């Protein structure tokens with residue numbers, strides 16, 4: 001195995017991820033893993049599937065044979081589970097073909113499911129005799145035994161609304177994400193390169209500045225760009241010498257935190273009445289407002305978030321009061 005390239009507080013490694021993680025990462029040392037393993041569908045020949053222009057794709061993508069996919073998934077997932085800290089999170093981006101093998105490996109490794117997110121992208125694979133495939137799965141799992149980082153208001157404050165009065169925070173946290181792919185005409189890219197918006201969202205919600213973020217299948221380095229750009233420490237592995245060599249110059253120039261000024265600043269309202277006693281009138285007003293919002297068609301979660309902002313209370317206090325009359 002070649003020595004890793006050290007870039008500030010980050011490590012980039014041109015090697016098999018299981019071997020590299022065993023050598024470089026201690027048990028429980030990683031806060032967040034975001035990774036996009038090869039899909040086992042002939043990803044090295046994806047241009048045939050998608051009929052797309054691959055002229056700027058960097059060659060050398062290492063695919064996994066379909067019949068080896070189960071064993072391959074169990075090997076890297078068990079290594080991921082070892083290096084994650086208790087409470088650390090793992091996000092796996094996967095197509096549907098081998099999804100069951102990845103889910104099986106996650107369960108076998110005793111990791112715990114948090115969400116099953118669908119990433120919908122516009123302009124999927126063109127078909128005529130079946131539905132158009134236009135989504136990937138984003139599997140959000142955690143390792144039991146510690147505090148999981150979930151930065152609730154990292155992108156939108158709980159009180160922020162869109163023009164229709166809907167909660168921006170709630171909408172951003174629904175488990176179907178519509179995010180376009182990035183088109184980079186004339187620029188070097190990896191097969192299946194993930195959009196920055198998808199990775200930044202994961203990194204913002206599930207880690208803090210200074211945390212260690214890992215991508216076991218680096219490819220073009222999109223996770224590295226998001227993590228280092230948002231001031232996280234990073235470690236990544238890529239087996240292909242050609243892909244690693246092609247992307248290293250750009251990745252090694254990344255400045256920690258360079259993307260922080262580009263982030264939207266959420267408007268976070270202080271919770272004014274938290275800790276104060278509820279009056280009987282206040283409780284009645286709360287129930288009336290809740291009934292009104294539900295009658296307008298809002299789900300329970302969104303109604304509670306609106307009430308939290310309206311009454312200046314925490315969500316748990318609101319839920320406790322509502323439960324008394326349910």
Ligand SMILES: C[S@@+](CC[C@H](N)C(=O)[O-])C[C@H]1O[C@@H](n2cnc3c(N)ncnc32)[C@H](O)[C@@H]1O
Nearest residue numbers: 016017036062190193194217219220222238239
């Ligand atoms: C789906 S791509 C990752 C794309 C990446 N997320 C991006 O946005 O560019 C999977 C990558 O894993 C690499 N790979 C395959 N087997 C590997 C292994 N055992 N260890 C490390 N990398 C591997 C492939 O060469 C490919 O570049």
